[in-house]
Amino acid sequence: MDNKKTENSGSKKTEDLKGFVTETKDTTMTTNQGLKVNDTNNSLKSGERGSTLLEDFLLREKITHFDHERIPERIVHARGSGAHGYFELYESIAEFSKAGIFTDTSRKTPVFVRFSTVAGSKGSTDLARDVRGFAVKFYTDEGTWDLVGNNMPIFFIQDAMKFPDLVHAVKPEPNKEIPQAASAHDTFYDFVTHATETLHNQIWAMSDRAIPRSLRMMEGFGIHTYRLINDKGESHFVKFHWKPKLGVHSVTWDEAVKISGADSDFHRRDLWDAIEAGHFPEWEFGIQIVAEEDEHKFEFDLLDPTKLIPEEMVPVKIIGKMTLNKNPENFFAETEQVAFLPGHIIPGIDFTNDPLLQGRLFSYRDTQLSRLGSPNFHQIPINRPIMPTHNNQRDGHMQMDIPKGQTAYFPNSLSGGCPHLSKMSEGAFTSYEERIDARKIRTRSESFSDHFSQPALFYRSLSDWEQKHVTDAYIFELGKCLNQNIQERMLYMIAQIDEDLSQKVAKGLGLKVPKSVDGPVNQAIGADADVSKHQPPKKKIYLDKSPALSQAKTKFDSIETRQIAVLIADGFSMKDFKKMTEALKKEGAMIKTVAPHGGTVKSDDGQEQKVDAAIITTESVLYDALYVPGGKASVNALKKESKFIKFINEALKHCKAIAADHEGVDFLEATYVSDFKDDVAVCLNTEPSKFIKAIAQHRNWDRMKKAEKIPA
Ligand code: HDE
Numbered sequence: 094m095d096n097k098k099t100e101n102s103g104s105k106k107t108e109d110l111k112g113f114v115t116e117t118k119d120t121t122m123t124t125n126q127g128l129k130v131n132d133t134n135n136s137l138k139s140g141e142r143g144s145t146l147l148e149d150f151l152l153r154e155k156i157t158h159f160d161h162e163r164i165p166e167r168i169v170h171a172r173g174s175g176a177h178g179y180f181e182l183y184e185s186i187a188e189f190s191k192a193g194i195f196t197d198t199s200r201k202t203p204v205f206v207r208f209s210t211v212a213g214s215k216g217s218t219d220l221a222r223d224v225r226g227f228a229v230k231f232y233t234d235e236g237t238w239d240l241v242g243n244n245m246p247i248f249f250i251q252d253a254m255k256f257p258d259l260v261h262a263v264k265p266e267p268n269k270e271i272p273q274a275a276s277a278h279d280t281f282y283d284f285v286t287h288a289t290e291t292l293h294n295q296i297w298a299m300s301d302r303a304i305p306r307s308l309r310m311m312e313g314f315g316i317h318t319y320r321l322i323n324d325k326g327e328s329h330f331v332k333f334h335w336k337p338k339l340g341v342h343s344v345t346w347d348e349a350v351k352i353s354g355a356d357s358d359f360h361r362r363d364l365w366d367a368i369e370a371g372h373f374p375e376w377e378f379g380i381q382i383v384a385e386e387d388e389h390k391f392e393f394d395l396l397d398p399t400k401l402i403p404e405e406m407v408p409v410k411i412i413g414k415m416t417l418n419k420n421p422e423n424f425f426a427e428t429e430q431v432a433f434l435p436g437h438i439i440p441g442i443d444f445t446n447d448p449l450l451q452g453r454l455f456s457y458r459d460t461q462l463s464r465l466g467s468p469n470f471h472q473i474p475i476n477r478p479i480m481p482t483h484n485n486q487r488d489g490h491m492q493m494d495i496p497k498g499q500t501a502y503f504p505n506s507l508s509g510g511c512p513h514l515s516k517m518s519e520g521a522f523t524s525y526e527e528r529i530d531a532r533k534i535r536t537r538s539e540s541f542s543d544h545f546s547q548p549a550l551f552y553r554s555l556s557d558w559e560q561k562h563v564t565d566a567y568i569f570e571l572g573k574c575l576n577q578n579i580q581e582r583m584l585y586m587i588a589q590i591d592e593d594l595s596q597k598v599a600k601g602l603g604l605k606v607p608k609s610v611d612g613p614v615n616q617a618i619g620a621d622a623d624v625s626k627h628q629p630p631k632k633k634i635y636l637d638k639s640p641a642l643s644q645a646k647t648k649f650d651s652i653e654t655r656q657i658a659v660l661i662a663d664g665f666s667m668k669d670f671k672k673m674t675e676a677l678k679k680e681g682a683m684i685k686t687v688a689p690h691g692g693t694v695k696s697d698d699g700q701e702q703k704v705d706a707a708i709i710t711t712e713s714v715l716y717d718a719l720y721v722p723g724g725k726a727s728v729n730a731l732k733k734e735s736k737f738i739k740f741i742n743e744a745l746k747h748c749k750a751i752a753a754d755h756e757g758v759d760f761l762e763a764t765y766v767s768d769f770k771d772d773v774a775v776c777l778n779t780e781p782s783k784f785i786k787a788i789a790q791h792r793n794w795d796r797m798k799k800a801e802k803i804p805a
Contacts, residue, residue, distance in 0.1 A: 104179055104201060104203035104232075105203055105232065106177070106203035106205070106232045107177065110474055110475070112474075113474040124150075124151065125158075130151065132151075136151075137151070165464050167209075167215075168460065169260055170226045170228075171209070171213065171214050171217075172209055172210045172213050172219070172274075173207045173208060173209035173210075174207070174208050174308065175206060175208075175424075175427055175428035175431060176205070176364060176374075176417040176419065176420055176421070177203070177204070177417065177418070178205075178206065178373070178415060179201045179202060179203055179204060179416055179418070180201070180231060180413060180414070181198075181200070181202075181413055181416075182194060182196075182200065182413040183198065183411065183412055184198065185198060186321070189321040189323055189331070189380075189382060190322060190442065191322065191440060192238075192440060192442055193234055193439075194231060194413075194439075195321070196441075200234070202231050203479065204229055205230045205232075205427070205475060206228065206230070206417060207433070208360070208364070209225065210223045210224075210226075210274065211224050211226065212263050212264060212274050213274025214273065217274035217357075218352075218357040219352075219361060220348075220349040220350075220357070220359060220360070221275060221349075221353075222275070222298065222303045222304055222346070222566065222570075223274065223303055224243050224294070224297075225243065225311060227243055227313035227335065228240070228241045229241075229242075229313075229335075230431065230433060232478060234479070236437075236439050236478055236480055237439075237478045238438060238439045238442065239437040241435050242316055242333065242335075244302060244305065244311040244313055245294060245297045245298070245302055246334075246401040247297065247314075247316060247401050247547070248316055248398045249290070249291040249294040250288065250291060250398075250399070251398060251399055251537065252452070253448060253452015253455075255617060256452065256456070259288075262283065263281045266278060276570060277573035279575055282580075283579050285583065285586075286585075287615075287616040287617060288615070288616070289544040289545075289617075290399050290544050290617065291399075292545065292548050292590065293399045293400070293544070293551070294399065296548045296551055296563065296590065299562075299566035299570070300551075300562065300566070301562050301644055302343065303566075304343050304345075304348075304349040305341075305342070306342040306343050306344050306717075306791070307339075307342070307364070307367075308363065308374075309337060309339055309363070309374035309654070310337055310340060310341060310343075311341060312335055312336055313334070313335030313376065314332070314335070314401075315332060315333030316398055317332075317398050317444075317445065318330050318331070318332055318447060319332075319442060319445060319450075320444065320445055320525055321380075321382070321442060322440070322443050323441075326525075326526070327385075328385055328525050330383040330384075330385070330395055331381065332402055333378070333379075333380060334379040334380070335376040335377070335379075336376060336378075336379060336411070337374070337376050338651075339653065340647040340648030340650075340651075340791075342644070342791045344747075346562070346565060348747055351712060351714045352712075352714050356715055364417075365420055367654050368419065368420050369420060370654075373416050373417055374416070375414055375416050375417075377411045377413070378413040378414060379410055380409070380410050380412060381404070381407045381408070382410065383395065383402070393547070394540040395445070396445055396446055396447045396538075397447075398447055398450070399544070403550070403639040405636060405639050406636065426473075426474065430465060430473050430475055432461045432465060432470050432471075434458055434461070435457055436453075436457065436458060439522070440521070443524060443525040467491045468486075469491050472492075472493040472494060483511075483512035484512060485503055487501045536619070536622065537618050537619075537622070539626055542627045542629055543629060543630060544615065545589045545590055545629055545632040546633045546635070548590045549590045549591060550634075550636060551639075551642055552590060552591050553637070554638045554639045554643050555643050556644075558645070558794040559643060559644060561797070567583075568598055568602060571602055572601070572602060577604070580604060584602070584604060584606045584607065585606065585610045586614075589629070589632065592606075613628060614628055614629060615629055645794075649789050649790050651681070651789060652677070652680045652788045653681030654681060655681075655683065655717040656683050656685055656716045656717050657677055657683065657684055657685065657717065657788070658687050658711075658715075658740070658744075659673075659687065659719070659720045659721075660687050660719060660720070660721045660737060660740070661686055661687070661688050661694055661702065661704075661727055661731075662688055662724075662726070663695045663726055664695070664697050664725065664730070665694065665696055665697065665724035666696070666697050666722045666727070666754070666755060667696035667697060667698045667700055669754040669757070670722045673720055673752065673784070676781035676782070676785065677781065677784075677788075682788070685705040685706060686702060686703065686706075687704070687706050687708055688707060689707070689708055689734050690704070691704050691707040696724070697724050697727075708734055712743075713740040713744045713747070714743065714747070716744070718750040718787070719740070719741065719744050719749070719750075720751075720752045720757075720784070721741075721753040721754075721757030721758075721760055722754055723753075723754050724755075728757060728760045732760060732763060738764055739805060741761065741764045741765075741766060742764050742804075743803075745764070745775075745800060745803060746800045746803040748794055750775075750776065750788045750793070751766060751774065751776070752777070752781075752783075752784040752787075755778070758778055765805075769800075772793060772795075772796055773795070774787035774796070
């Protein structure tokens with residue numbers, strides 16, 4: 094492993110953090126006061142077998158610190174993984190934005206990214222069916238910009254006021270604290286079926302987007318419509334996008350369930366290992382621009398965060414790239430303590446009146462106060478901007494700076510008026526001067542009331558196999574609900590999206606799709622509102638399909654970092670092994686040998702080969718593809734372990750690429766592979782190139798229907 098590769102770019106933020114990193118190498122143990130310690134194993138006692146003395150300051154310091162090691166986990170997005178990197182701009186977009194990161198192509202802006210699941214606790218499984226957070230902190234020369242997004246382009250609700258309800262509905266039910274990290278329960282679907290604005294994000298959560306293969310293989314979205322502001326003060330509406338270089342790929346639900354048992358840190362490990370191995374994850378950055386005068390030209394409201402702008406209507410213009418090239422030094426100090434605030438903005442970018450975004454501008458600062466415990470959370474190393482900061486804020490818990498001088502107010506003359514105000518010409522931030530003439534009113538705009546057109550567009554745009562996965566996901570989720578009223582109400586809602594989908598789900602549940610439901614469809618408006626105005630109108634079709642929404646249209650051109658299991662035992666053919674693994678490695682794949690036992694195995698020509706995993710410690714769901722080289726003795730040994738047969742059948746069922754040579758092919762005869770010899774992703778005695786092509790396809794979904802019958 095080449096650790097130098099992970100040293101990062103010498104970025105301003107990495108340099109800044111270096112000042113805070115402490116090391117234990119070649120040091121002597123001390124107390125927090127610098128006192129040298131000669132025993133950290135025994136407390137001070139009144140005699141060998143006597144009681145411990147209150148005097149023992151060494152014991153008290155150690156135990157007190159330990160007692161207070163935990164801070165509250167995030168109320169949502171508690172489970173996360175972070176990494177450092179940088180952002181580069183391909184071309185200036187000065188006509189839209191004056192932000193330095195959007196105009197200066199020579200910059201390498203440091204970033205810190207945190208990916209997360211939403212519903213689960215800090216220690217929950219990575220493979221929960223859930224939205225993933227995609228939060229990026231840009232340490233820019235004009236101050237820190239946080240783009241706090243998700244891996245789906247829309248959100249569940251339209252107004253911040255409903256966020257506590259949404260989160261209370263999806264979190265474990267409060268009486269029994271069940272289920273952990275899962276939306277498959279009554280309270281969530283009770284809420285969803287009464288607040289129909291949730292249905293768009295909800296169907297995305299039923300799709301494969303909610304169970305990514307890797308954090309490196311998912312898109313990111315700013316979700317809200319923001320504004321870009323140019324140096325003339327002109328505004329354009331914008332949506333932000335992240336597009337992964339490796340394409341958008343997912344696992345199946347059956348794999349997700351099994352991975353949760355086999356390696357619940359699967360995504361965290363995958364991100365860490367890829368960066369350590371120098372396979373730096375990359376995303377291209379894109380923008381969708383809408384002119385001010387076009388604000389009302391769409392059949393949906395740009396301020397409604399439950400709507401996306403189909404890429405076929407407004408293309409995504411790619412303008413830059415983000416690379417993650419360094420793992421954190423310490424999880425708690427960096428990934429846990431990082432504080433993202435949508436309100437961290439820079440000149441050239443501004444907010445819109447999206448009522449969800451507006452509420453977020455309050456919530457994120459507020460939550461840091463209970464989570465990190467002090468208004469000085471911006472002084473924690475990971476949160477410090479790379480620019481010096483000067484103002485008259487003072488004191489508070491854990492003040493880390495030593496602000497010098499007599500004055501802490503403005504205006505002043507005693508400090509020469511400093512810190513003085515910045516002029517606009519010097520780069521000060523000013524809010525976009527939006528003209529407003531309105532009543533103060535607590536209501537929901539009628540332009541937000543179409544709740545079915547876009548979930549329907551999403552479902553229509555999916556390929557057959559993706560639609561099947563959505564159907565199965567609904568059957569699973571609703572099958573976990575105990576309340577038949579809620580199941581039936583949900584079937585009615587799904588029928589408004591797609592009648593055929595609802596019928597299939599109803600069949601799986603053994604229920605009928607009801608013709609109507611009790612009460613108004615959308616009950617998430619105020620008591621005095623005219624509900625009829627907000628009844629979701631009939632669904633509209635303004636676009637037949639949006640291919641950009643389907644994972645079938647993603648990139649299939651690389652096998653970089655794909656994990657390939659190579660099944661071997663004593664006597665495996667070194668010739669086959671070398672030919673295949675060298676070809677795979679050349680393309681950037683990661684080879685993992687799996688054998689009947691750990692340690693090493695001997696090839697047919699007497700060479701020792703290191704074993705990466707003994708079969709008892711691993712599962713096929715942790716790999717993207719598998720290969721069995723020849724070698725009679727090796728294959729005979731593999732045949733003796735029934736788990737190898739299960740391993741192969743399961744990989745086959747999950748539509749993965751499978752290859753074998755010589756006696757390895759005979760071994761596959763003993764599995765269900767014998768029924769799939771014509772399958773394009775089953776490569777028996779073929780050149781490595783065929784196998785490589787099959788792995789790059791991620792899965793052979795054409796196999797899905799027949800493979801479902803494999804009992805694995
Ligand atoms: Fe968040 N959200 N959110 N959220 N959110 C938090 O802030 C909140 C929303 C998102 O890795 C919390 O620091 C409200 C949309 C991410 O640290 C909290 C509303 C989107 C992360 C909070 C929303 C997100 C959070 C919890 C509705 C996608 C993790 C801890 C008005 C655009 C960031 C924290 C990280 C975290 C509130 C809706 C994304 C409580 C009130 C929409 C990626 O402040």
